[in-house]
Amino acid sequence: MSELSTEQWTIIRDYLARRAGLYLDDSRMRQGRMFVQERYRQLQISPAAYTLRIQDPTNASEVQWLAERLANHETQFFRNPAHFRALREHIFPELQRVRSPLRPLRCWSAGCSTGEEPYSMAMVALQQWGNPPSRPISIWATDLSHVPLERAIAGEYRGRSLANVQSDYKQWFEQQPNGSLRVSEAVRSLVQFEQHNLLDALPHWAYQLDVVFCQNVTIYFQLETCRQLIERIYAAMAVGGYLLLGFSESLWGIFDRFETVEVAGAFIYRKGDGQPKPRPTVERPITKPLDKPVEPTPVRPRPSTRPSVSVDVPKVPDVASLLAEARTLRAQGQQRRGLSLLATIAPNQRQPAILALAAQLHADLGQNDQAAAEARRALELDVLQDAAYVVLGMIELNQGAWDKAINYLERASYLVPESPTIAFHLAESYRHQGRETAALRYYQHALRKLAQHSSSTVIDGIAVGWLRSACERWIGSLEASQGTF
Template sequence: MSTPTNTELLNPRHISALRDLLAAYCGVYLDETRKSALEAATQRRAQALGQTPAAYVTGLGLSIDRAELQRLAELLLNHETQFFRNRPHMHALRTVVLPELHQRLPPGAPLRLWSAGCATGEEPYSLAIAALEAFGDHLDRPVEVWATDLSSTALERARTGVYKGRSLANLNSQQRARYFTARGAELVVAPRVRELVHFEQLNLLEPFPTRARGVHIIFCQNVTIYFQVQTCRLLMERFYQNMDEGGALFLGFSETLWNIFDRFRGREVAGAFIYCKASIGPVRATVPLVPKPTPALPAPRMPSPPRPPAQPAASTTPRPPRPPSISNHPTGSAIVSQGQALLDAGQADAALALFYSAPLVGAQAPQILALAARAHADRGDLDLAAAEARRALELNPLTTEAHLLIGLIHARQGRHAAAITQLERARTIDGESPVILFHLAECYRQLGRASEALRDYRTTMRKLATHPPDKLIDGVAAGWLSETCRRYVAMISGEGL
């Protein structure tokens, strides 16, 4: 079948119906920034079935065909990951959490870990390696790593245990030699690691199998950030109900449970932040670690890509949650101030390191999350950036920086009308920001709405007049912004030409 014509493309009603169907099926909520990806996947499935996209969506809504929803979801899920991706978490697991649980469990009882959303397998194999590093190749007790994912395609790759390229970047030379076999440019997971891991397809919104009961450790990272808050809340309740008393939950940095779910207790462990079911006291005796744990490598510094001249500024719920057990960390306002300065200086990696150094809790959490989203956008990870910005707005709809960032992502995608919607919301909250006004003017100009563009360019110039030309405003010099506004005012109005 030929590619659908423009008259056959999806309308907003179709997009909304698809978004809701997928969210109800697997939890993943594809916001407006993922509209193009959703349209492309829909057209691909419609072509495969010999249908127009509109007919495909209509039929899917009438039948609620779960097999077809699975095929559509397979085209939209992001499986990119790495071994030991969150090294502070892995270090805490290996040196503290595993020894503590080993001490508490009865002799011979299996220690059970769950990688929920394991993608192509790097995370569960990392968990198995961490256990071998903690207890030695001859494990002091059985260790079981249960690895689940929605995607059958990702699980097929995981079961092969063959990896290359960027996913191996965090492995040190000792880990490569002990737990893998080299095969050209690839590394193959060693049998003693493989035998600890069991892969299984699982939709996290469906009932958990009996294997989930009594699990001790759950890793669920960069999964729930793509869920809506209520979906996340329900999943956390099910994790809590199935987890063994004293168990530990490891979430990604952005996946804060602040103002979402308060039954888990936050805890700092060896510089990392995790959630625990009930209390886990200090270890009273040293558990032998054979061999000596491999020290964590310093995080590689990834060069930040060149930034456009104007990047965005970064700035329903249950009962108030219990604060995590933390100490000696910068205040939320200090993190916001320092992170903003680092982002303005183009240091996205340093800003993320700062954000990761403290738990994402308290009144400043939405703004810190929006700043982290800006850092990820600066690094080119727009899907994660948009998800983080959306979560910031779910936690606090008045987070200006999140509205601004989503607007800029829309603008980068050429969706200027959608960008204006978000930017106008940002202007409503903060009418004094010259950066918001500047980007509104840019979007209006792109849409040919000259009067609105002129209005906002001129207002931006007036607000910039109080700033020195070399002052950085969200990473952009005030003088550059002002000169750009003058140039476009002249171009649109004919003044000075």
Template sequence: MSQGVAPSSELSSVQLTTLRDLLATYCGVYLDGSRHETLRSAVRRRATQRGMQVVVYADALTSEAERPELHVLAELLLNHETVFFRHRQHMTALGRTIIPELHRRLPPEVPIRIWSAGCATGEEAYSIAITALETLGNPPTRPLEILGSDLSATALARARAGRYRGRTLGNLSESQRRLFFRPFGSDGLEVNEHLRRWVRFEQRNLLEPFPTEFQGMQIIFCQNVTIYFQIETCRTLMQHFYEMMAEGGTLFLGFSETLWNIFNRFRWREVDGTYVYQKDRALPLPPPRCPAPLPSPSFSTRPEQVVRPNPNSTRTTNDVVAQGRGLIDAGKSEAALDVIENAPLGGPQVPQILALSAHAHANRGDLDLAAAEAHRALELDPLTTEAYLLIGLIYARQDQPAQAISHLERARYLDPNAAQISFHLAECYRHVGRIDAARREYRNTIQKLAGQPPERLIDGVAVGWLAETCQRYLTILGGRDDKKG
């Protein structure tokens, strides 16, 4: 069949589920229902490029011989967007505390080994290298090995090229730009040789066995990767990280990638205002053999502080939930994320905090991360009302009203007094022609809003506007009959 033949049919629900599970088994990323249209679009694109009908292409992917093509499809679906110093607090903790501790503890000839797992286009690996060189000196006072790995060959090619422009450079200081980069084009920067020499990149699938040379890593970054995995896949990966990490090693995860009720072998530690996971040292290490002093006092260390989730300390997390909820209602999603992401993700409030983070990310337009966080919240606690509401809203935005209604009805069951749930349900019912149900929920919304100040904000919308909108639709819908119930 010639190139450019348009696909003549669509995926069946069975084929869609088979492909979803096949991709999850291959690379870990689980495409929930809110991302099925993304999967359909990627399949249509590749089928057209290969001159195949969609259904023929999808069936072919189940063959082991088509594993390279499955990899190509996975690359289309993975998000490689990142920036330098994306998690500034983690880099601060790395430079101020984690690297200096290793430098004092390890014999002088032992390298500090750091792995950026899921490094995408390389910004994280280079940020780690910049932090290490700012801490240890340039050149460093001890051996240094930094590895970046990713599933995507395309992303790794960009990482090796080391050429960046635009938003990704926004967190770099002027001195970092001057010391570690050179101009590229009219508005870009290219990693210079002083930085490039400390970082190497490899193509790796995190679901496949790690090579023996990965054994003994002292620091692992794996951020905004496992939130797209199902819990069992995440648990398996954490076990592999634990087994290959050096005793006393440190694991940096993204904020929403809590290990609470998922994997408990790493201990939880607060460092410089952020949270990391550490592998306890089973046996005392030999005393260090006079490591060279750090070259600069710009990073000061502080005594180690170990924090474990305390089931009796719910007041602090309750305050975080209340403050985050208030900021989201006020339409201040960025401020809400600042509050939420400083909360310790341990204890029974974790699902609610994840759901609030999902809501804030959805308000910013990051629907993939929002859906992943909301689904993780429900995996940890299937009674998380905010997560059902958020997933329902995502489905509504994607013009999938049946799925939206299903999740919103679950949210209403869990919280029958929430006005915003009734309002969004009314909107979905109206769009699918369930007029009686829409009228009922518009009336319920007005009733639940009664007595609240009209200027009060709920998810950035004034109570007065919500009530007026409900009344207007009740007037518009007043003379119609609903045959669907």
């Protein structure tokens, strides 16, 4: 059976992005092609026939099959503790004050995976209003994939997914004979699960939403797909409702109609009343003299018709200082602290450089999917983010995709020609590809740049002493193989 061609793969990849929102960039191409190959061999059809099959609008189950195997379903209870603290300490109490006690609070976990997130929301609600809750609340949970939804409905968990469960929430689990913990009936009764593709029109119940969790979902979307989804969510939310996204899902440069507020140490989005905000006065030079001074017209303050909202005033951090501190933490091997520090930056200040640094930190921790998604998002916002190219290049290098690695690393080298680490990684890629002359040139370039650093220095997470030794070893080997003296 013939192999899947690059053209066929591109058609399948682009169709998957249009129908499921799951865009597989070069860093995930190998995985995607592997699953496609597995599928058409299982069906005993040719790659060309499978390419036609997946584009057949009457055969949506094929897109579903592939998307389920490529999506990352790993999650945890209370995955982002700051967000759930904000839900408990501010959002639910605020909604209790401003919403009619007879009106059900309407919550949605969009991209709920195996159910930990909506169940966490339900536990916070039960802690807030008792069991059964003293006020009506509805929590919907949706995901593209059927398999994780089946696990969510079963409600049984063990291991890593329970790592963030604090002692006061353990009452909502029941020990099972097989050693797992099952979410109690009181919690399960608050959550309704449903299969839903976020690229489709929103479900019939998605209106006047008060709380929407959509975390670590849109990082795999292209920018325009993300913008369209956020517009639909915004339209479906009630005024005063809250949207909670993952760290890398800042709306910076994508959508500006939400208000950004800081609550209980977390930055979240709030749907305001839509009233235009006053623009700052800009002084313009006078190009001709005025006949007489113009008296300013007094502006009477307009009474506010919007309910009082008790939110903390966002602090404006010095983003440059925080970036520098996070880079220092990375150099010290404290990647998790670096990520926590970046999370303190307000979403509307999370520039592409911040996403690129977050990608580096995740890559250092071996979290390649998250790293690649953040690097790609940084480049969608700014094509000059050299660190993002390095992350994607290193992922490809580690997967043995030398051509792809060289493509990314050459772009990074063009932007930062003085970097010894980029030169070293390029040399490694060229050597594995069999291009010895190019590899030798870049090893020599890296060694020259390393001369200005002491051996104990760490650059981009790599000790200079080790880098220098590796360059010298490969230079000697390549010169000997080429007969260079």
